[in-house]
Amino acid sequence: MNCLKSSAYFRKVFPLFFFLLAACQSFAAEVKTLEIGAVAPDFSLPGTDGKTYSLKSFTAAKVLVVVFTCNHCPTAQAYEDRLIALTKDYKAKGVAVVAVSPNDPKAIALDELGYTDMGDSFAEMKLRVKEKGYNFPYLYDGETEKMSRSYGPIATPHIFIFDKQRKLQYVGRLDGSEKPGSANAEDARNALDALLADKTVAVPQTKTFGCSVKWVEKGEWAVKAPAVWAKEPVNLEVIDDAAIKELLKNDTDKVRLVNIWATWCGPCVTELPEFVEINRMYRRRDFEFITISADKPDKKEKAQELLKKMQASGKNYIYNSEDKYKLIEAVDPKWQGALPYTLLIGPGGKILYRTQGSIVPQQMKKLIVENVGRYY
Numbered sequence: 001m002n003c004l005k006s007s008a009y010f011r012k013v014f015p016l017f018f019f020l021l022a023a024c025q026s027f028a029a030e031v032k033t034l035e036i037g038a039v040a041p042d043f044s045l046p047g048t049d050g051k052t053y054s055l056k057s058f059t060a061a062k063v064l065v066v067v068f069t070c071n072h073c074p075t076a077q078a079y080e081d082r083l084i085a086l087t088k089d090y091k092a093k094g095v096a097v098v099a100v101s102p103n104d105p106k107a108i109a110l111d112e113l114g115y116t117d118m119g120d121s122f123a124e125m126k127l128r129v130k131e132k133g134y135n136f137p138y139l140y141d142g143e144t145e146k147m148s149r150s151y152g153p154i155a156t157p158h159i160f161i162f163d164k165q166r167k168l169q170y171v172g173r174l175d176g177s178e179k180p181g182s183a184n185a186e187d188a189r190n191a192l193d194a195l196l197a198d199k200t201v202a203v204p205q206t207k208t209f210g211c212s213v214k215w216v217e218k219g220e221w222a223v224k225a226p227a228v229w230a231k232e233p234v235n236l237e238v239i240d241d242a243a244i245k246e247l248l249k250n251d252t253d254k255v256r257l258v259n260i261w262a263t264w265c266g267p268c269v270t271e272l273p274e275f276v277e278i279n280r281m282y283r284r285r286d287f288e289f290i291t292i293s294a295d296k297p298d299k300k301e302k303a304q305e306l307l308k309k310m311q312a313s314g315k316n317y318i319y320n321s322e323d324k325y326k327l328i329e330a331v332d333p334k335w336q337g338a339l340p341y342t343l344l345i346g347p348g349g350k351i352l353y354r355t356q357g358s359i360v361p362q363q364m365k366k367l368i369v370e371n372v373g374r375y376y
Contacts, residue, residue, distance in 0.1 A: 031215070033152035033171060036204045040064065040166040043147035045100065045139040048126045053098065053137055055166065061096035063195050065188070066160040067174075068153035070101045071128050072108060073211035074115035076156040078178050078375045080132055082185045083157070086174075086192075087136045093196055097136040101125060102148030103156070107219025110280040115374050117365035120214070127362075145216060155210035161191050161201075169195055172206030180375065229280065232313035236304040239292065239317035241330040247290065248331070249349045254286045255371050257364075260331060260341040262294040263306050267358050268340040272310045274361045278368065279314045285372045289314040292331070294339060296322050346371060 034041075042055045051057075058064050067083060069076040087097040103120040118124040122140045129138050141148045151160060161170040170191035177183035191201045212218075239247075250256050259275055261268035272291075279289035291312060293303040300318050307316055319327050328337050335341050336356060344353035344367055353367055 031149050031152050031213075033154060034150075034160065034168050036168055036171065038168045040066070040160075040162045040168065041147065041150035043141075043150075045141055045147055046122070047137045047139050048122070048129045048134075049137065051137070053139055057137075058096040058098065060094075062094035062164050063090075063096070063192060064162045064166060065095060065097040065192070066151065066162070067097065067099045067157055068102050068148060068151070068160075068213070069099050069157040070103045070120050070211070070214075071118045071124055072103075072113050072116040072120055073156045074375050075178055075210035077116065078180050079157050079174055079185075081180060082174060082183070084133070084135055086185050086188060089189075090192055091135075093192075095192055095196070098139060099134070099136055100139045100141050100148060102141050102145055102153055103214040104142045104145065104216040104219060105214075107214040107216055107222055109222040109225040110277060111225065111284060112222075113281045114285050115369065115376075117362065117369045148213065149215075153213055155208050155212055157210055158208045159188050161188065161195070163195050170201050170204050173208040176206075178209065178376065229313070230311055232311065234304065234308040234311065234313050234316065236293070236300060236307060236316045236318055238297065238300070238320045240320045241326060243317075244292065244319075244327075244330040248343070248345060250345045250347060251349075252288075253347050254288045255347070255352070255368060256288045256290060256343075256345040257368065258290045258292065258331075258343045258345060260292050260294055260327075260335075260339060262339055263299065263303050264295070265339040269306065269310075271340065271358050271361075272307075272312060274359065274364075276310055276312050276314075278361070278365060279312075281365070282368055282372060283314070287368060287372055291316045292327075293318040294324060294327060295319075344368070344371075 040055060044052060044054045047053050101120055105120040108120060113119060118128055120142060125138055125140060157174060159172065159174055160168060163169050172187065174185040174188045175183035176187065187206055194201045257278065261272065263269065275289060291314065295303045295318060297318065297320055303318055328335050332343060332354065334354065338356050340358060342355050342359050343351060346352050352371060
């Protein structure tokens with residue numbers, strides 16, 4: 001390798017090789033967190049509001065707060081309201097708050113999204129801002145991660161507070177209690193109060209807790225996962241009226257998503273991949289995805305083949321009778337009979353959601369995560 005690296009010939013003939021080698025060496029380098037007293041590195045990043053932001057965008061602020069956070073992390077979500085409150089309380093005092101997502105959305109596999117209804121793409125960041133009513137700019141650095149690497153966040157959230165000269169005076173956690181409602185960003189507020197009073201921050205650095213930053217080079221599992229999931233067995237069992245009723249009682253601590261479908265139903269087949277994605281997101285939680293085929297019993301092989309093609313490795317059943325009206329009554333008397341039909345059932349059989357027709361995937365994800373929980 002040393003010969004290759006020192007050879008002008010090989011560099012000329014294999015430029016892509018050396019480009020990738022340099023990139024890998026760069027990625028392998030440890031990301032170091034800025035030290036207290038360091039000057040804030042400049043940046044130019046797009047915000048969800050359509051503007052481009054740099055350090056100059058916050059020139060008027062006495063104090064600048066940079067928070068590295070993201071959509072999908074349960075800890076980051078646990079601190080959202082506290083960050084909104086902090087921004088509101090300190091804006092009139094000359095404090096500017098800006099949030100940055102350092103994550104490469106492609107480095108996150110579906111099964112890492114079990115505590116959220118949104119990934120970390122720029123488009124989903126825009127949705128999160130609208131839904132939560134962020135009162136601070138939310139910037140995307142998932143494309144190059146250049147700015148994030150220069151600051152060195154360890155986890156999400158990770159807060160950096162700079163004085164008027166944009167020298168780092170506090171870095172670490174917002175507070176020491178993740179559970180919403182149990183704290184109010186006291187560590188960050190103490191640092192802000194000290195700086196606004198021209199005092200030294202008593203505790204300038206703390207450790208932080210949260211999801212590790214999803215750097216581009218850490219997306220190995222996201223690349224491998226689809227091939228692993230594709231090998232999962234797909235089974236199809238016969239189910240009768242009594243078993244359906246027992247299933248819908250849901251005497252478990254799980255949220256059950258039940259989809260009634262058929263191979264001959266176009267909308268059913270079209271939306272099956274959405275259900276497979278949802279299952280992969282939440283199956284590590286208190287969640288279970290179940291399909292019931294309304295195909296005739298002698299079409300079991302055909303139904304199973306389609307399920308295999310869709311990689312639907314959850315629990316799959318096919319109704320044991322050709323009497324579709326008995327199936328309707330067994331599933332839900334409120335169901336008028338059109339396919340697809342979907343139920344979201346809470347523990348104890350409580351119907352959380354029902355729809356005749358195709359689901360809206362984003363709405364379904366939100367319903368699920370609101371019922372299984374966004375936090376640890």
